[in-house]
Amino acid sequence: MIMGPLARALDDRLRLSPITRRALAKIFPDHWSFMLGEIALYSFIALILTGVYLTFFFDASSADRVYQGSYAPLDGATTSAAYASTVRLSWDVRAGLLIRQTHHWAALAFVAAIVLHLSRIFFTGAFRKPRELNWLIGVTMLALALANGFTGYSMPDDLLSGLGLRIITSVVESIPLVGTWLAALALGGEFPSDEMIPRMFITHVLLVPAILVALVSLHLGILVRQKHSQFPGPGRTEHNVVGSRFWPGYTLRTLALFAWVLAVLFALGGLVQINPVWLYGPFAPAESSSPAQPDWYVAWGDGALRLFPPWEFRIGGYLVPAPFFPGVVLGGLSFVALYLWPFVERWCTRDRHPHQLLDRPRNHPVRLGIGVGALTFYVVLVVAAGDDILARLLRVPVYDLLALFRVLVLVLPIVTGVLAFLIARALRRGEAVSLGELTRADLRRATRPAPRRPAGEDEPEVPVRHRPGERIEMWPQGELWRWRYRNEARQLALTNNRAVTSEQEAVETARLAYPGVDRVVVPGPPPPPARALRVALRRWGRATAAGSLLVAALLGRRRERRRRRDGDDEPPPA
Amino acid sequence: MRRPRAVTLPTPHPRRALAVGSVLALAAGPVALAPAPTPTPTASTPAADQGTQLYLEQCASCHGPQGQGSQRGPSLIGVGPASVDFQLSTGRMPLSEEVPQATRRAPVFSADDISALVGHVSSLGGGGPQIPRVAPGDMVSGRALFAANCAPCHGAGGSGAVLTNGWIAPPLYESTATQVAEAVRVGPGLMPAFPSQVLTDRQVNDLTSYVQRLRSERLDRGGNPIGRLGPLAEGLVGWVVVLALLVGAVRWLGRRAGE
Numbered sequence: 054m055i056m057g058p059l060a061r062a063l064d065d066r067l068r069l070s071p072i073t074r075r076a077l078a079k080i081f082p083d084h085w086s087f088m089l090g091e092i093a094l095y096s097f098i099a100l101i102l103t104g105v106y107l108t109f110f111f112d113a114s115s116a117d118r119v120y121q122g123s124y125a126p127l128d129g130a131t132t133s134a135a136y137a138s139t140v141r142l143s144w145d146v147r148a149g150l151l152i153r154q155t156h157h158w159a160a161l162a163f164v165a166a167i168v169l170h171l172s173r174i175f176f177t178g179a180f181r182k183p184r185e186l187n188w189l190i191g192v193t194m195l196a197l198a199l200a201n202g203f204t205g206y207s208m209p210d211d212l213l214s215g216l217g218l219r220i221i222t223s224v225v226e227s228i229p230l231v232g233t234w235l236a237a238l239a240l241g242g243e244f245p246s247d248e249m250i251p252r253m254f255i256t257h258v259l260l261v262p263a264i265l266v267a268l269v270s271l272h273l274g275i276l277v278r279q280k281h282s283q284f285p286g287p288g289r290t291e292h293n294v295v296g297s298r299f300w301p302g303y304t305l306r307t308l309a310l311f312a313w314v315l316a317v318l319f320a321l322g323g324l325v326q327i328n329p330v331w332l333y334g335p336f337a338p339a340e341s342s343s344p345a346q347p348d349w350y351v352a353w354g355d356g357a358l359r360l361f362p363p364w365e366f367r368i369g370g371y372l373v374p375a376p377f378f379p380g381v382v383l384g385g386l387s388f389v390a391l392y393l394w395p396f397v398e399r400w401c402t403r404d405r406h407p408h409q410l411l412d413r414p415r416n417h418p419v420r421l422g423i424g425v426g427a428l429t430f431y432v433v434l435v436v437a438a439g440d441d442i443l444a445r446l447l448r449v450p451v452y453d454l455l456a457l458f459r460v461l462v463l464v465l466p467i468v469t470g471v472l473a474f475l476i477a478r479a480l481r482r483g484e485a486v487s488l489g490e491l492t493r494a495d496l497r498r499a500t501r502p503a504p505r506r507p508a509g510e511d512e513p514e515v516p517v518r519h520r521p522g523e524r525i526e527m528w529p530q531g532e533l534w535r536w537r538y539r540n541e542a543r544q545l546a547l548t549n550n551r552a553v554t555s556e557q558e559a560v561e562t563a564r565l566a567y568p569g570v571d572r573v574v575v576p577g578p579p580p581p582p583a584r585a586l587r588v589a590l591r592r593w594g595r596a597t598a599a600g601s602l603l604v605a606a607l608l609g610r611r612r613e614r615r616r617r618r619d620g621d622d623e624p625p626p627a
Numbered sequence: 628m629r630r631p632r633a634v635t636l637p638t639p640h641p642r643r644a645l646a647v648g649s650v651l652a653l654a655a656g657p658v659a660l661a662p663a664p665t666p667t668p669t670a671s672t673p674a675a676d677q678g679t680q681l682y683l684e685q686c687a688s689c690h691g692p693q694g695q696g697s698q699r700g701p702s703l704i705g706v707g708p709a710s711v712d713f714q715l716s717t718g719r720m721p722l723s724e725e726v727p728q729a730t731r732r733a734p735v736f737s738a739d740d741i742s743a744l745v746g747h748v749s750s751l752g753g754g755g756p757q758i759p760r761v762a763p764g765d766m767v768s769g770r771a772l773f774a775a776n777c778a779p780c781h782g783a784g785g786s787g788a789v790l791t792n793g794w795i796a797p798p799l800y801e802s803t804a805t806q807v808a809e810a811v812r813v814g815p816g817l818m819p820a821f822p823s824q825v826l827t828d829r830q831v832n833d834l835t836s837y838v839q840r841l842r843s844e845r846l847d848r849g850g851n852p853i854g855r856l857g858p859l860a861e862g863l864v865g866w867v868v869v870l871a872l873l874v875g876a877v878r879w880l881g882r883r884a885g886e
Binding site for chain 1: 766767769770771774775778779780781782783784786787788789791792793795796837840841846847848849850851852853855856857858859860861862863864865866868869870872873874876877878880881
């Protein structure tokens with residue numbers, strides 16, 4: 054009740070209604086894969102909400118502190134303030150452990166959702182012009198998410214994360230010439246330095262989140278400005294977006310997803326233990342624990358360090374140590390490749406056109422093959438980081454497993470990449486609609502070189518099939534021409550929202566959207582097909598409205614007349 | 628005189644019950660253990676007879692009739708009562724087949740039989756560490772000792788980890804206080820021995836108290852510990868949940884919109 058006047062008052066002062074109206078009318082495609090990025094967004098919001106709570110109790114300092122609390126094996130022990138406050142947070146603060154575990158699970162889900170979203174963008178070609186900028190921003194956010202995950206994991210100053218921090222420091226130190234200087238600059242001294250935890254803390258809670266918030270806003274702003282891409286389909290062209298409006302349809306859906314994300318993360322936080330730092334104990338340089346792994350999203354680096362042979366050599370008197378290649382070079386190359394991919398692909402395919410319609414993954418077998426191969430490579434690295442756990446569970450010697458992974462990491466990506474390439478080609482050339490329908494003949498055909506297409510047919514035209522009950526209706530509207538797609542079987546009628554200047558142009562745009570559908574010229578726009586009940590209701594409603602208006606008018610006039618007559622009769626008030 | 632006990636060995640059930648009973652008795656802690664008689668080489672003759680008999684039936688084929696060892700098993704002279712008690716009470720000995728590393732099983736012998744065997748092996752000579760008497764110790768000191776000496780192989784959570792050449796450092800969740808103390812003093816398998824010059828009896832008590840504490844599920848507050856295997860197991864759970872629940876939710880929400 055108060056919202057109406059409040060909104061009006063705000064609108065009077067800020068003129069919000071034009072912007073709001075446009076924003077609420079933004080169209081979101083209905084396909085589920087467009088919501089993967091939103092999982093990441095809502096995980097990020099969950100991270101901020103839980104993270105704020107944690108800062109109330111976490112003491113980012115490496116100064117000595119005596120822990121006194123309900124965890125008996127540490128009660129009275131002197132540890133760093135960071136570690137003591139984390140144990141206190143977990144054992145003595147109300148809801149502290151729930152929030153801390155939810156924060157950690159949210160971090161895992163955040164990066165996982167980013168990877169899923171990135172894969173969707175990659176395999177459907179959504180990074181092509183005009184969306185390269187958003188691709189670059191997205192890759193930057195992935196890098197920042199990894200960095201922030203790592204600092205957050207390291208801040209409690211427990212034994213396990215301290216080992217990880219030592220490894221990362223060593224990787225930085227392995228950079229020839231500048232490594233030791235860089236490490237000393239970042240830590241403010243030798244490795245377990247006093248400034249390390251405060252610096253990680255301020256990076257973790259202020260710098261990187263602020264940049265992330267800015268980049269998320271930019272990411273979404275560009276998305277609104279450029280409009281969504283969409284999968285090809287009936288009624289979908291390079292010039293429109295088919296889907297649900299932001300208000301009310303999509304708002305409910307996205308809020309439902311937000312609720313899902315919060316529910317799942319808090320359920321995990323309450324039901325599954327994560328990072329029990331009280332078991333690991335405080336970090337001490339002379340101690341270690343086993344099995345020791347980092348969180349999954351940096352485990353590929355750990356896996357590479359485990360698999361890479363101990364090769365080192367000297368260039369001009371400077372030692373290039375073994376961790377340099379799996380640690381620095383691999384990580385650097387991975388992100389450079391991600392950053393450059395849209396431009397490399399454009400250079401290779403010479404495709405400079407803007408694309409609003411997405412590729413189905415099968416339409417680009419080479420891209421699919423490279424993507425699947427790269428994903429396999431990183432998955433093998435992550436699994437290799439758990440070689441000691443696997444060796445224990447399988448009861449096999451760990452070095453045999455290491456040798457196996459050294460082979461797998463080189464062979465398996467090629468195998469899966471080629472397989473994905475062939476399957477995509479088979480799907481594209483054959484009749485099969487899905488993976489389950491592929492026959493051996495389809496696969497055999499895929500291994501042969503591509504059949505030559507007749508010249509002058511650049512666009513991949515959808516094979517023309519007989520489509521009963523479908524037609525394009527075109528009609529002149531003043532100087533302009535309009536057309537619409539009509540499907541009798543599905544009771545569907547979609548009018549092209551853009552008028553064109555000539556009949557020829559109408560034919561071309563209609564053919565682009567619906568290749569192979571018959572076109573007819575009609576005198577004018579037919580009335581929209583309406584159901585009998587709805588028509589009757591509408592007619593009945595209109596009649597009722599007109600009738601009530603008539604009655605109201607008659608009554609009003611009568612009352613008016615009576616009042617005037619009464620007024621004439623009555624004497625004027627004294 | 629033929630003992631019926633030795634004959635019934637292959638049929639497991641009554642023995643298994645006895646064995647479980649003895650494990651429970653050991654698990655009940657040092658209080659239950661304290662009245663148990665310390666076996667000595669010069670024990671009464673029936674016990675010595677029993678020990679000799681069991682040794683010749685169950686152990687001599689590999690370790691030799693005089694404990695001198697053979698190609699199939701090491702010498703037992705000088706291993707000490709603690710080692711014999713550890714190997715027998717954790718069910719690692721006797722082995723039913725030759726394996727590189729014996730693993731923990733339900734013990735084959737009853738507590739009485741074990742002490743008789745300990746007595747017999749000790750009578751073969753050579754000294755060696757005695758079975759430690761454990762008492763409740765200080766948990767804070769125990770945690771620090773565990774982190775410095777045990778966690779590199781057994782894991783900070785006591786979940787065990789892999790060693791070289793297919794050996795593993797076993798999980799500690801089933802070990803009684805006495806067994807932990809025996810392992811510390813003896814150093815079975817690849818484990819180093821920690822004699823009293825390295826860890827005093829009091830420190831061993833602290834350590835065993837902390838290891839007993841590691842077995843408690845109160846340490847797993849916060850939910851299912853996923854085997855205390857660390858971040859990669861957590862990552863696996865994270866991915867499965869994100870994929871199964873959240874992507875499932877997204878598919879559900881997205882598909883509904885299309886209808």
